[in-house]
Amino acid sequence: MIQIFDGGIHTKHNRGFIMKRKHGLPEFLLLFIKSEAVFILNGIKTIVAPPSIVLINQKTAYEYANPNGAYIDSWLHFNLNNKTDFPSLDILGNQFFTCRKIPQLETYLEKILWEKEYASTTFKEKNIELLFQLLVNNLVDAYEQKDHLIHNHPYYYSFQELRLKIQVNPTIALSANELANTLKISVSHFHHLYKAFFQTTFKNDFIRFRIEYVKKMLITxxxxxxxxxxxxxxxxxxxxxxxxxxxxxxxxxxxxKNNER
Structure with a gap:
């Protein structure tokens, strides 16, 4: 069973903020670090650049701040009645790693907090457990991909979002110019990155998604x-x-005719 204590999404602390817990906490603290920061975990100092993630283990002494300005993060305090239910969390403990998927991960975190406050008693516990498993799965995947150059490219997550938008709306004609403008990059750079990320061209992908939709319409x-x-x-x-x-x-x-149901 998971115990969710509290959390926050894109919490901004003004310059001068500092958090100190010399004995740590009896629960875990998950942080999505969205600004520059200096952390001290168990006496070890680490300078952290955004976007990064750390899962601070129970009873870990820590302090953190951004000496150069505002400190921004999303966060979750939680505990596990049976840690063996989520063994993959062990590899994340007290490990800082860069993660470009924080916007996606925040959606799970936000849903967990929503369920904690507003779900009916009938479904609250199960919903939180399912959402937490999704969050953990994606955290572990992000950690395992932390040294992958493509996955850590600043535009990779944005391109994934755009590609999904095209895939689920293939009837809408979106030009490369329009998409490049939304990312504030040149059209040539857009085409170069698209091919590097997905091993195909934007044009071929768009046509393929549209034809797949046509095929579905033909047989359904x-x-x-x-x-x-x-x-x-x-x-x-x-x-x-x-x-x-x-x-x-x-x-x-x-x-x-060949695919009649």
């Missing part, structure tokens, strides 16, 4: 092919049929 709806073409964002039949044939090797009508 009673819409005509022309209606599907319009729903999936195609403006001309020639363009639609040519792309579908290039990707699948068959026509829409043949694909529907």
């Amino acid at each position: 709806t009673d819409l005509t092919i022309e209606e599907i073409m319009i729903v999936c964002g195609y403006q001309t039949a020639v363009h639609f049929y040519r792309q579908f044939k290039q990707i699948t090797g068959t026509t829409p009508s043949e694909y529907r």
Whole structure:
């Protein structure tokens, strides 16, 4: 069973803030460090650059601050009645590591705090346990990827978000120019990073996602092919049929016939 005591999302402390606990705490403290900071854990000083994560173990003496300005973090105080339920947490204890996935991890943390305050008694404990397992799984994955150059690239997480947006909305035509502008980078740099991150071009990915959606519509709806073409964002039949044939090797009508349920 997990005990959630309290937590915060993007908590900002003004310059001069310092936290000291010379005997530590009886619970764990998970910190998503979002500003420069200096930590002292069990007498060992570490200068930490954002974005970083640390899980401070129980009864660990610590202090931390940002001597150069505001200190910002997200945090969670928790305890485990049976630590063996989450053995992977052991590798995270008192280890600082860079993590570009903090925005994603914060969504789990925020949901845990929400469930703690507002979930009905019937589901509270189970919901928190499931969300906490998701958080731990992603923390361990981030730790194991900490030395991976691609995963630690400043734009990698932003590109993952954009790619998912394209994948779940393939009917919306988003140009490389628009996406590059949202990231405040040049179009050529956008294309270079996209290929490096996903081993394919933005154009090919977009076409593939759209055709996958067309295929799903062909075998799960009673819409005509022309209606599907319009729903999936195609403006001309020639363009639609040519792309579908290039990707699948068959026509829409043949694909529907061969994949009838």
